[in-house]
Amino acid sequence: MPANPEPVTPDDLDRAVRTALDALRKVPPGAWDGDPASLDWTRWETVEHMSHALMLYAAQLGPRTPPMDGNVPFARTPRRPEAPSTVIRADPAAGPDGLLQVLESCAALLVALARVTPPDVRAYHLYGASDPEGFAAMGVVEMLLHTHDLIEGLDIAWDPPADVCARALHRLFPDAPRDTPPWRTLLWATGRTDLPDRPRPTTWRWHGTPR
Template identity: 40%
Template sequence: MGGDQVDEAVAHASRVLRTAAGLDWSVKAGDLEWSCLKTAEHIACDLVAYAGQLTGRAADAWVPFEISLDEGSGPADAISAIEATGGLLSAVIRTTPPGVRGFHPYPHGSANATGFAAMGVAEVLLHTYDIARALGVDAEPQDELCEAVLAWIFPQVTPARGPEEQWATLLWATGRGTLPGRPRLDKWRWHNSLEIPAGRIALREVSAAAAADLAVGGTGGLSWIEGGPFDGTRTAAQMVTKAYESGVHRPEWGMFALVRVEDEVAVGGMGFHGPPDEEGMVEVGYDLAVAARGCGYASEALDSLSAWALDRPGVSALLAVIEPGNAASQGVVTRTGYVRVSDREENRAYVRRG
């Protein structure tokens, strides 16, 4: 998900909307309160706003500007504005350094370049559909674009089972359609990945799309230290992928990449085996590449992740289960406030409570 996908979405919108440029764009777009012309203006506003959040390095608010079509502008002008602002966003995404985040309210207050790309693609595809629906033209995009949007910013949505269902699933996930066996949504929200600071390390939530890449031997879009990612990280990615495909993955309660802040190099993985159980217990696990061990990274990251988790509603304790011979890992948990409890089968168990 990046600049190429933004370009593809904008090209799709341009093709669709130009077929209807001679129609009446003063009618309402789909179920929106805006006219078709105002909705097209909104697409362009979103695209340039997302670019501004990244270039302006906005930390806690929207950059205070917006664009509007000149008075007297028509459908062809609006389409040109979408093409121009889409080009700005795709260029910004391609040139934004790793680790840069900009303010966005949903759900954690910021998003990275990949997140803004996914949101930009979603805005273009969905509002193009709103306009096209009102004007009576077809607006179905490529399956791959819909699948990518779902995997990057709708991890809570059970994925479509076949290529022909991707567009219908995206419409359902945004309250625009129905799917068999799923109640229609009247409220919805996408999910941008969470980042938790931990001193020298940043814990960055691994999306379903990035986990799928890691699971089959890829990098997950990260630059890894020599020898990384280690086996445990790939195994965790496989667990996230399986949970997502089964419809039981819960954002925030999956896997995080441990990224060294000074050089944006990933050194390991850490995360949860799933959401809290009925008693409020969450199991944690972690894994470092060999070249990153002995530097204190795991302790810093686990302490921050544990504090974050214990501050969440419904969480009462964290559990770490470690093999008896893994003295280094036992040292990590004891340094971060975990105490030993009754063994779990042949392994040692440690708990940190709120």
């Protein structure tokens, strides 16, 4: 991994979205109501969570004066007590294709806001007030990690772009190793796998503040 990767860009987020959607379109229709091994939500609910996160990251950058003391106050509701609380609900009648269209649409909002928001803008995030690059990097991580969660165990081949992973790691996980493969390191940094001589973290968080 480069010692000092380039910044995360809106194009990086767009690539992460496209590669993730390519993998998610291979999920069997009957699997969407099932639970991924690593989550308590169904696959359908997990995609709604991803859509929610990407849309809210875009919303944080939307106001002329972005909020610095909390999230833009959209009301959130879960589908069921165990489901994630979201502002985004996909119409079940639209099926998996409609669900993924919702995800793609929410992702496009974040790509667009990351492109047009001046780099000196800051907006609230629980893990540190962030800039457009930071929110784009958060979108990359949401897309890649939850796609991993969703397809794990489904025999779907998928290899996220290493350069995008490296830039997201550098931006959000400054203490992560730099001598290991970027995608596996991103999984390790978020408690999803081990690395040689490094047991997986039991707790983790990214650093949203600009580097």
